[in-house]
Each structure stands twice: as structure tokens, then as C-alpha cells.
Amino acid sequence: MPELFIGGRWVAAVDGRVREIRCPADGTLVATVDEAGPQDAAAAVTAAREAFDRGPWPATPAAERGALLLRVAALIERDKDALARAESLDTGKRLVESEYDMDDIANCFRYFGNLVASGGTDRIVDTGSPGVDSRVVHVPVGVCALITPWNYPLLQTAWKVAPALGAGNTFVLKPSELTPHTAIVLMRLLAETGLPDGVANLVLGTGPDAGAPLTEDPRVDMVSFTGGLVTGRRIMAAAAATVKKVALELGGKNPNIVFDDADYETAVDYALMAVFLHSGQVCSAGAIDSPKLLMLSGIGPAGDLRDCGVDVRVDSPGVGSHLQDHPEGVIMWEAKQPMVTRSTQWWEIGIFTGTEPGLDRPDLMFHYGSVPFDMNTYRRGYPTTDNAFCLTPNVTRARSMGTVRLRTRDFRDKPRVDPRYFTDEHDIRVMIHGLRLAREITARAPMAAWAGAELAPGPAAQSDEELFSYIQETHNTVYHPAGTVRMGSASDADSPLDPQLRVKGAGGLRVADASVMPCLPAVNPCITTMMIGEKCADMIRAG
Incomplete structure (x- = not known):
């Protein structure tokens, strides 16, 4: 059976392309599905536009739209086992x-169903003038392009589809090409509820082939996207041409909020669960917030805690100290030839090297990006272009140490983070070496045939002073903070944790995330952080 759902019909991709879906757990083949291209995306938009402009759904009473969402919730509960299995295989x-x-997904449809069915979306505003009637009326946006990621496929879809339908919109859904199956099942359930043809449409495929045509189509009124920053920027730029409404959720980790009267041991347990649940793909981990949690609980530098009005449980001066990271620079060139417009991920090459003899591991690393990375350079006045590539040197064994401190005792306030990048001469030397080496690499074949004008920092920056000035104003981070609640020997007063990850001075409390690292590894610390969690679990089981 074809897997694209357009205008109420299941159809195959116009050009006949298909994709194998394999289970990440063991690599087994799950299924082969149709893979849409620009023609399929255009057809889906046509169907959604027709259904919105001429179909009955936008004018359907709110109570009926809400009742349909409640039926969807019931069908999800009916087919919960099959949906869960499909989600796990993908x-x-x-x-x-x-x-x-699946329980959360059913509740999502139920929530919006009840909200819409209650009819409480419009309201009358008292203007203070008896001769003036002011009313707030909500109307549907129109055709929505809904683009979802792979980490929580159906839940992310529900968060977009349920409110879109409840408000009377039509939509085209493009799930991640890696995890399409529960989206396919959802379309079948929507059809089973009697949703009019063309209101819900599904295209499967990659971002460049199936997603980009949706964001660029002038007949689409809104784009809702959850995913990476680079793609989000492209979507915003594409939507600007026709002034589409845009809703973007672009990666990141969410802080934990701990009230003053909370059980701090339970709070830390939940923070650890947020880090490791679902292989770390929950986006709810408390990276910088590990020391914040402890300090709000009274465990940290006594003087700083008292300054914020926090009662001191344990005077632990190392909490929030020794912040380490991988600081990163960028050097960017305009490309002489057209750059790729389709990529599995835009940062596909890594280079490790040493800057001096006798090192036991590399102290310099590059990412190669086949896209412009002008987040910090453009706003500083450096030129940019859509057709560019870059190298981003980063210091793998940085010696600059920062701090994390409380601003106030109010849990709602973000902690005061001072990374103190490039305050150690070693880090400055390594980064300047990286910029010079990047130029050498790009001057050689085959990259020399691609490298046009150097956009940032530009060929005029040659001396150490000029390059460091550029680094200071444009550097960023690879977002690998670590070491702020480091483990150490039982006698080391500057290490808040003992070798078993137990918080010194507090019973029954351990920390198990990147903050415990005495020294940040030269590579991405995610795997190391997962291993820390596994080791901590082993120690807890062993008693």
C-alpha cells in the first residue's frame, strides 16, 4: 500500500523513490516506504489549500472539531499496542x-479536544464605552506545514496536529524520514474519524526534497518546525519571502526548577533521569543546572550561598567551580562552486591534530561545515553569503576555567555563568594556531579549487594580535560544559564528590552527569556522560 496521504488518498511518490527504514537498535529492516519529492509536496499543498479554501472544515463548529479530536484520542488508546511497537521499531x-x-499522545488530543469543544476561545473585551462592542475572535491560520523530528515522532506530531485541527486549519505533515510509521498510522486514524478529504496530508522524505518545498510554497500560511538551528534558519529565511507565520523549536536543554520547599534528593533524582532517559534525547537535562540545584539546596560555597540568602547545609567551595568547555572559533570562505544543498548533517568531517610535539592526545580539533556559520561574525560586520563553507577550530583541552553561581535564591532566575574563555595563554595559542592551520588546509588541493574570498576573519587579519582580537569578538562554544561538580579524592576539599560520586557531607545523594568530570575529554563528552550514568547505577546496586 502506498504511504503518502494526499487529498484523502494513499498514493505512491511521483518519481517512484523509496527508502528503507531500519531499526536503530539492531539494524534490521523495518519496512520500505515511499519517499516524496517536490512534486508530491506541491500536490499535498494543493490538496490542503483546496480543503481550506473550499472545504467544510474551517467552518465546522468548534464543538464538532473538538469531538473529532476526542475520537482520535479514543482510537489511539484502542491501537496503543500497535502504535507503541511501530514507534519502538523506528x-x-x-x-x-x-x-x-502513547498515553501522553492520547491525552494531548483529549486536551485540545476538550479545549475546543468548550467553546471558550472567543471573548468580549470591556472597552469602557457603552457604544463600543469589542470582541476577540480566533480564526484559523490556513494551510500549515508541520515538520517533526525523530526523537519522539508521534508525540511531536500530536503537539502540532491536534491544535492545528482544533483551530480549523488544514495541514501537510512531514515527519523525519527516519521515523515515519506512526505518522502513517495517525493518518489512517484521522480518516477513520471522518475528517474531510484534504484536511490532513502526509509526505515522507528528506528535508531538502520534501520539507523545503513546503516552507517555500506561497500557498502555505504557517510553518511549524522542531529540529536543528541550521535548518531552522533556512526555514525562517524561506518563510520570510511570503511572510509566513513561523513556529520554531530549535534544540537545546531545558533547566530544572526547584522550589525552596522541595525535597532536594528527589529533585536531583529527577534531574538525573532527565539527562539519561531515552538515550539523552529528552531535551530536559540540567547541564549547567547541576550546581544550581545543589546550591539552591544549600550545598555550595558558603559565602556565595549566604550572599543569596540560602541556608548553608554543606560548605562545598568546589560546587560551581572548574567550569570547562570546548571553546570554538570559525574561519569562513565564499565557495567558488555551488555548495551541496542536501546533506545528512551539515557538519560531516572532523579533524584532530596537535599543536606541539610530545602531546598524549590532540589539543586542537576542527569541524568542517558545508554551510555558512555566521551566527557571531555577521553581527560583528563581517560579510556573509549563502554559498559558503567553513572550518571551526576548537580547543580540546582548554585550561581556562569558569564558574557557575546563583544570581539570587529565586529558582526562576538563571544561574550566573562566567565561562572565562581564553583567559589562559594556552587556549589563545591553540586557537590562533588553528586559524593559521585552517588557511593552510584550504590553500591545498582539493579545497583550493573551492575556496574563494575569505569572509571571516578576512585576509587582512594576519598577526597574533589581529587574530586574537577576532577570536575574542566572534568565538562561540561547542556546548560541552563539564566539571562544575567534579569528583576527586575523599580528602580533596575542592572536589564536591568522592570517587563514588557521592556528595560529600550529604547522605544518600550522588551526581552523575558531565559536571562530575575532573577533566573534560578531548572528544564529544556525550558517550562519556552516559558511561558515568551506567557506572553510577552499578555503584548504587552494589551498595
């Missing part, structure tokens, strides 16, 4: 986690 996650997700 994502590789444990079946029990997928089963929990």
Missing part, C-alpha cells in the same frame, strides 16, 4: 517507553 527505544508515550 526509534530503537524500549517498548515500555513507547507505551508511556
Whole structure:
């Protein structure tokens, strides 16, 4: 059976392309599905536009739209087992986690169903003048392009589809090409509820082939996207041409909020669960917030805690100290030839090297990006272009140490983070070496045939002083903060944790995330952080 759902019909991709879907857990073939291209995306928009402009759905009473969403919730509960299995096969996650997700998804449709059915969306505003009637009326946006990621496929879809339908919109859904199956099932359930043809449409495929045509089509009124920053920027730029409404959720980790009267041991347990649940793809981990959690609980530098009005439980001066990271620079060239417009991920090459003899591991690393990376350079006045590539040197063993401190005792306030990048001469030397080496690499074949004008820092920057001035104003981070609650020997007063990750001076409390690292590894610390969690679990089981 074809897997694209357009205008109420299941159809195959126009050009006949298909994609194999394999389970990440063991690599087994799950299925082969149709893969849409620009023609399929255009057809789906046509169907959604026709359904919105001439179909009955936008004018359907709110109570009926809400009732349909409630029927969807009931169908999801009916087919919960099959949906959970499909989700686990696509994502590789444990079946029990997928089963929990299905409950949340049903509740999402139920929430919006009840909200819409209640009819409480419009309101009258008292203007203070008896001769003036002012009323706030909500109307549907129109055709919505909904683009979802792979980490929570159906839940992310529900968060977009349920409110879009409830408000009377029509939509085209493009899920991640890696995890399409629960989106396919959802379309079948929507059809089963009697949703009019063309209101819900589904295209499967990659971002460049199936997603980009949706964001660029002038007949689309709104784009809702969850995913990476680079893609989000492209979507915003594409939507600007026709002034589409845009809703973007672009990666990142969410802080934990701990009230003063909370059980701090329970709070830390939940923070650790947020880090490691679902292989770290929950986007709810508390990276910088590990020391914040401890300090709000009274565990940290006594003087700083008292300054914020926090009662001191344990005077632990190392909490929030020794912040380490991988600071990063960028050097960017205009490309002489057209750059790729389709990529699995735009940063596909890594280079490790040493800057001096006798090192036991590299102290310099580059990412190669086949896209412009002008987040910090453009706003500083450096030129940019859409057709560019860059190298981003980063210091793998940085010696500059920062701090994390409380601003106030109010849990709602973000911690005061001072990374103190490039305050150690070693880091400055390595980064300047990296910029010079990047120029050498790009001057050689085959990159010399691609490298046009150097956009940032530009060929005029040659001396150490000029290059460091550029680094100071444009550097960023690879977002690998670590070391702020480091482990150490039992007698080391500057290490808040003992070798078993137990918080010194507090019973029954351990920390298990990147903050415990005495020294940040030269590579991405995600795997190391997961291993820390596994080791901590082993120690807890062993007693």
C-alpha cells in the first residue's frame, strides 16, 4: 500500500523513490516506504489549500472539531499496542517507553479536544464605552506545514496536529524520514474519524526534497518546525519571502526548577533521569543546572550561598567551580562552486591534530561545515553569503576555567555563568594556531579549487594580535560544559564528590552527569556522560 496521504488518498511518490527504514537498535529492516519529492509536496499543498479554501472544515463548529479530536484520542488508546511497537521499531527505544508515550499522545488530543469543544476561545473585551462592542475572535491560520523530528515522532506530531485541527486549519505533515510509521498510522486514524478529504496530508522524505518545498510554497500560511538551528534558519529565511507565520523549536536543554520547599534528593533524582532517559534525547537535562540545584539546596560555597540568602547545609567551595568547555572559533570562505544543498548533517568531517610535539592526545580539533556559520561574525560586520563553507577550530583541552553561581535564591532566575574563555595563554595559542592551520588546509588541493574570498576573519587579519582580537569578538562554544561538580579524592576539599560520586557531607545523594568530570575529554563528552550514568547505577546496586 502506498504511504503518502494526499487529498484523502494513499498514493505512491511521483518519481517512484523509496527508502528503507531500519531499526536503530539492531539494524534490521523495518519496512520500505515511499519517499516524496517536490512534486508530491506541491500536490499535498494543493490538496490542503483546496480543503481550506473550499472545504467544510474551517467552518465546522468548534464543538464538532473538538469531538473529532476526542475520537482520535479514543482510537489511539484502542491501537496503543500497535502504535507503541511501530514507534519502538523506528526509534530503537524500549517498548515500555513507547507505551508511556502513547498515553501522553492520547491525552494531548483529549486536551485540545476538550479545549475546543468548550467553546471558550472567543471573548468580549470591556472597552469602557457603552457604544463600543469589542470582541476577540480566533480564526484559523490556513494551510500549515508541520515538520517533526525523530526523537519522539508521534508525540511531536500530536503537539502540532491536534491544535492545528482544533483551530480549523488544514495541514501537510512531514515527519523525519527516519521515523515515519506512526505518522502513517495517525493518518489512517484521522480518516477513520471522518475528517474531510484534504484536511490532513502526509509526505515522507528528506528535508531538502520534501520539507523545503513546503516552507517555500506561497500557498502555505504557517510553518511549524522542531529540529536543528541550521535548518531552522533556512526555514525562517524561506518563510520570510511570503511572510509566513513561523513556529520554531530549535534544540537545546531545558533547566530544572526547584522550589525552596522541595525535597532536594528527589529533585536531583529527577534531574538525573532527565539527562539519561531515552538515550539523552529528552531535551530536559540540567547541564549547567547541576550546581544550581545543589546550591539552591544549600550545598555550595558558603559565602556565595549566604550572599543569596540560602541556608548553608554543606560548605562545598568546589560546587560551581572548574567550569570547562570546548571553546570554538570559525574561519569562513565564499565557495567558488555551488555548495551541496542536501546533506545528512551539515557538519560531516572532523579533524584532530596537535599543536606541539610530545602531546598524549590532540589539543586542537576542527569541524568542517558545508554551510555558512555566521551566527557571531555577521553581527560583528563581517560579510556573509549563502554559498559558503567553513572550518571551526576548537580547543580540546582548554585550561581556562569558569564558574557557575546563583544570581539570587529565586529558582526562576538563571544561574550566573562566567565561562572565562581564553583567559589562559594556552587556549589563545591553540586557537590562533588553528586559524593559521585552517588557511593552510584550504590553500591545498582539493579545497583550493573551492575556496574563494575569505569572509571571516578576512585576509587582512594576519598577526597574533589581529587574530586574537577576532577570536575574542566572534568565538562561540561547542556546548560541552563539564566539571562544575567534579569528583576527586575523599580528602580533596575542592572536589564536591568522592570517587563514588557521592556528595560529600550529604547522605544518600550522588551526581552523575558531565559536571562530575575532573577533566573534560578531548572528544564529544556525550558517550562519556552516559558511561558515568551506567557506572553510577552499578555503584548504587552494589551498595
